[in-house]
Amino acid sequence: MERKRWECSALPKxxxxxxxxxxxxxxxxxxxxxxxxPTGKKFRSKPxxxxxxxxxxxLSSFDFRTGKMLMSKLNKNRQRLxxxxxxxxxxxxxxxxxLPVRQTASIFKQPVTKVTNHPSNKVKTDPQKAIDQPRxxxxxxxxxxxxxxxxxxxxxxxxxxPKGLQGVGPGCxxxxxxxxxxxxxxxxxxxxxGQLSAAVEKNPGVWLNTSQPLCKAFIVTDxxxxxxxxxxxxxxxxxxxxxxxxxxAKGPGHCRAAWNMGVSTGP
DNA sequence: CTTCTCGGCTA
DNA sequence: TAGCCGAGAAG
Numbered sequence: 001m002e003r004k005r006w007e008c009s010a011l012p013k014x015x016x017x018x019x020x021x022x023x024x025x026x027x028x029x030x031x032x033x034x035x036x037x038p039t040g041k042k043f044r045s046k047p048x049x050x051x052x053x054x055x056x057x058x059l060s061s062f063d064f065r066t067g068k069m070l071m072s073k074l075n076k077n078r079q080r081l082x083x084x085x086x087x088x089x090x091x092x093x094x095x096x097x098x099l100p101v102r103q104t105a106s107i108f109k110q111p112v113t114k115v116t117n118h119p120s121n122k123v124k125t126d127p128q129k130a131i132d133q134p135r136x137x138x139x140x141x142x143x144x145x146x147x148x149x150x151x152x153x154x155x156x157x158x159x160x161x162p163k164g165l166q167g168v169g170p171g172c173x174x175x176x177x178x179x180x181x182x183x184x185x186x187x188x189x190x191x192x193x194g195q196l197s198a199a200v201e202k203n204p205g206v207w208l209n210t211s212q213p214l215c216k217a218f219i220v221t222d223x224x225x226x227x228x229x230x231x232x233x234x235x236x237x238x239x240x241x242x243x244x245x246x247x248x249a250k251g252p253g254h255c256r257a258a259w260n261m262g263v264s265t266g267p
Numbered sequence: 268c269t270t271c272t273c274g275g276c277t278a
Numbered sequence: 279t280a281g282c283c284g285a286g287a288a289g
Contacts (some may be wrong), residue, residue: 020271020272022272022273023272024272024273025272025273025274026273026274026275027273027274027275028273030273030280032272032273040268044282045281045282045283046281046282046285047281047282048282048283064281065280065281092288
């Protein structure tokens with residue numbers, strides 16, 4: 001049987017989608033769909049994929065069979081967000097946002113800075129909630145391979161991290177480190193110190209403090225803070241311009257370009 | 268052993 | 279009926 005395994009544009013780079021047509025039996029002609037992660041792991045159902053990606057990614061609008069995002073379902077999500085915002089988020093916090101993720105095009109988790117309402121530009125700190133669950137050692141590894149993409153699906157240049165910020169543990173790239181720190185900042189109001197114990201470098205499996213990101217202890221200077229404030233300000237401005245341009249061009253509800261710019265802000 | 272393939276259960 | 283997953287077949 002002809003077997004096609006293609007890169008799928010709705011998925012991050014490296015993910016493949018395969019469709020296999022059954023060639024015999026009572027169900028001949030029916031087809032099965034599989035996905036392959038960049039590491040080659042095979043997924044044969046949506047629940048299995050959801051389990052692997054963790055509960056921070058909303059797959060409700062993802063159609064497993066076709067590999068595309070269903071617009072009909074997207075509208076429902078958007079509707080709900082509106083509703084929550086109109087209520088000023090009183091009542092229960094939306095537990096799904098403890099790690100804010102993009103709800104649109106693709107399958108992978110992307111920490112972002114959440115700006116709740118456009119011109120007033122207030123960033124709300126997420127309520128302390130549901131962060132008491134034990135964490136897996138090296139749970140940040142799940143964040144590896146995540147990147148920001150612009151509207152043409154080209155890789156946006158990754159942020160430069162201050163030198164002196166170094167990761168620890170297996171397979172720790174700058175990008176994972178960035179994601180890990182961004183996540184840490186989003187999930188807790190506690191100080192982010194990195195791994196204070198020197199022993200962690202010798203034996204991370206034993207000495208790792210799971211409430212801290214996978215990086216060595218570091219010092220943040222006033223200069224770092226000033227530079228970062230500048231950066232955030234300029235990126236917010238770009239986001240604002242992009243949102244405006246987008247709204248003027250297409251009407252409300254088409255904010256991908258703007259979101260994608262926001263994603264690269266960093267911690 | 269791992270991977271492929273189709274049956275059959277369940278919502 | 280479509281989606282999911284068990285389990286026999288195949289390698």
